Amino acid sequence: MAAKKLVAVDFEVFGKVQGVFFRKYTEEQGTKLGLRGWCMNTRHGTVQGQLQGPEGMVKIMKDWLEKTGSPSSRIERAEFKNEKAIEDYTFSGFNIRH
Template sequence: MLLGRRLAAMTELLKSVDYEVFGTVQGVCFRMYTEGEAKKRGLVGWVKNTSKGTVTGQVQGPEEKVDAMKSWLSKVGSPSSRIDRADFSNEKTISKLEYSDFSIRY
């Protein structure tokens, strides 16, 4: 049974996507919650504030988990945030992860 799970995990498609979240997403712990949510889901990548008041980043991992994170970024966020919209770009299948963990960039 364990061998079957390992083989399934090895053949799982990896996905990478860039994102930018608009709304009240700075000064509301959005980056901290994003980092926590990504780590909880076993995803890698990064998140940072932009000078125009948005939050941007990249997330990578198994396709299902990346899709779930996209939904979280679009609809949930941090408790005090107000998400107007989330834009996703450069969505692609990758052969290996480009990061070893998920981090907040400054």
């Protein structure tokens, strides 16, 4: 049986995403989906990061970042860049960077 295709993608989420536990919920959701990567607040009021995992799970997480987020967040848009197939993970889990 072939291994699931792993992909990596960079993301940035715009809107009211700071001060609303967005990173905490992103970490929880990423971990729940078995993804690896990181997220952090930026100086210009967005949350950015990288996801790594099976293609289907990354797609679910992208939808979550675009439409759901944390309960108090107001997502204007999410941008995804540099999506590519990867041979193996470069992160051991999903965490918040400061």
